[in-house]
Amino acid sequence: MSRYYYIAGNWKMHKTREQAAELAQSLVTALKDGKHEYLIAPSFTCLETVSAVVQDTNIRLGAQNCAPEEEGAHTGEVSVLQLKDLGVQTIILGHSERRHIYKEDDALINKKVKLALKHGFEVILCIGELLEEREAGKVEEVCERQTVKGLEGVSADALSNVVIAYEPVWAIGTGKTATPQDAEAVHAFVRKVIGRLYGEDAAKKIIIQYGGSVKAENAAQLMAMENIDGALVGGASLKTDTFVPIAKFS
Ligand code: PEP
Numbered sequence: 001m002s003r004y005y006y007i008a009g010n011w012k013m014h015k016t017r018e019q020a021a022e023l024a025q026s027l028v029t030a031l032k033d034g035k036h037e038y039l040i041a042p043s044f045t046c047l048e049t050v051s052a053v054v055q056d057t058n059i060r061l062g063a064q065n066c067a068p069e070e071e072g073a074h075t076g077e078v079s080v081l082q083l084k085d086l087g088v089q090t091i092i093l094g095h096s097e098r099r100h101i102y103k104e105d106d107a108l109i110n111k112k113v114k115l116a117l118k119h120g121f122e123v124i125l126c127i128g129e130l131l132e133e134r135e136a137g138k139v140e141e142v143c144e145r146q147t148v149k150g151l152e153g154v155s156a157d158a159l160s161n162v163v164i165a166y167e168p169v170w171a172i173g174t175g176k177t178a179t180p181q182d183a184e185a186v187h188a189f190v191r192k193v194i195g196r197l198y199g200e201d202a203a204k205k206i207i208i209q210y211g212g213s214v215k216a217e218n219a220a221q222l223m224a225m226e227n228i229d230g231a232l233v234g235g236a237s238l239k240t241d242t243f244v245p246i247a248k249f250s
Contacts, residue, residue, distance in 0.1 A: 005036040005223060006163060006207050006230035007247045009237025010064060010092060013043055020046035022052040026240040031059060031247055037232070038247060039124075039235035040237070041092055044078050053089035062090040062124070065098060068111040068145045090122040092232075094150055096169045100130070108150035113150055117158040124163045124232065125150045125211070127190070139168075140189055144211025147193050157199050163207045164190060165232040173234055180221045180228070184212050187227035216245035221243065223249055 015023065032039055041062030042050045051061050067077035083091065093116065094109040109125070111139045116123050127146035129139045147164065154162065166186050168178050178186075186210045195203030210222050211232035222228050236242040 003207060003229050005206065005249075006209060007036055008039040008090075008092075008165075008209065008230070008232045009041065009061065009086060009213075009243055010232060010234050011040065011042045011046075011096070011237060012183075013047055014099070014238055015042060017046050017049040021049050021053055023240065024059075027243065028057045028059060028246075030052060030240055030244045032057065034058060034080070034248055035250075039090055041090070046085070047086045047088060055087065060089045060122070061087055062092055062129070062232075063088045064092050064095065066091050066112055066116060068108055068115060069113065075238070077166050080115055080121065080136045083121070084119060088121070090124060091116045092124045092165075094126045096126060096128055096147065096167055096172055099126075100169065106146060110152050113162075114153055117161055120161075122161045122163065124165050126165045126167050126211070126232070128165075128167040128169050128172075128212075129165065134168065134170065136239070139186060143186055143190055147190055148197065151197065154214065154216050156202060159194075159198055159202055159206065163209060163230075165209040165211050166190060167211035167232060169208050173213070175213050177213045177215075177218050177222075180218075182222070183222060184225035184227055187225065191227055214246060216242065216249075219246040219249040226242060 017219040039060040039062045041064050063083050066080050093112050098104045129142040133142050161209045192201045207229040209230040210228050214233050215236045
């Protein structure tokens with residue numbers, strides 16, 4: 001399958017079940033004739049509720065994280081088996097809030113990536129540099145390391161279930177967006193890294209989303225870039241009015 005636009009909403013730690021059901025229902029209605037691929041990722045507590053709403057629609061159900069083990073004595077963690085049971089199709093891993101607030105390192109993220117892929121999930125692997133890393137000229141070094149280590153031991157076959165989200169940390173939730181040209185340069189670089197690891201064909205096929213203060217006003221310019229295949233949206237995914245114009249960009 002060739003590349004398509006893939007717009008995902010990360011609801012982070014927002015919404016009660018009632019609010020989540022209401023937003024999901026409203027998105028199902030608004031996006032039923034949408035031309036792109038869609039995903040919403042509610043909190044664990046809302047997954048069952050939202051699963052029932054998006055079942056048999058064009059919106060995939062995502063989780064925002066998973067445990068690195070299938071089951072066992074891991075208080076407070078949620079397993080891939082439990083996510084599968086709820087109808088989750090996709091797991092977002094390595095989000096910058098997991099990396100920087102909860103100190104998840106590349107090795108832990110890689111363990112989760114492999115476990116999720118083994119259980120048939122699609123994985124959205126988030127990568128991206130901190131502001132000080134950008135200012136120190138380390139954008140490529142950081143993105144290459146996070147991509148290579150995040151995918152260590154992932155087969156070429158399994159890679160077809162991986163999406164990469166480039167999210168410069170300084171652009172997340174700050175209102176600052178990378179310019180389309182800056183984002184494009186990193187996306188092209190990451191595609192090259194995938195080419196080196198998995199070959200040209202895999203590089204051409206892999207979906208690379210951009211994330212970081214995407215809104216209706218900048219979505220179309222970002223998506224117009226050759227190597228930007230969609231968006232991972234935080235703040236603007238929390239309301240129909242702000243998410244739908246991004247999801248229906250043309
Ligand atoms: C995110 O959390 O992945 C994100 C990109 O957030 P925001 O759109 O709010 O910057």
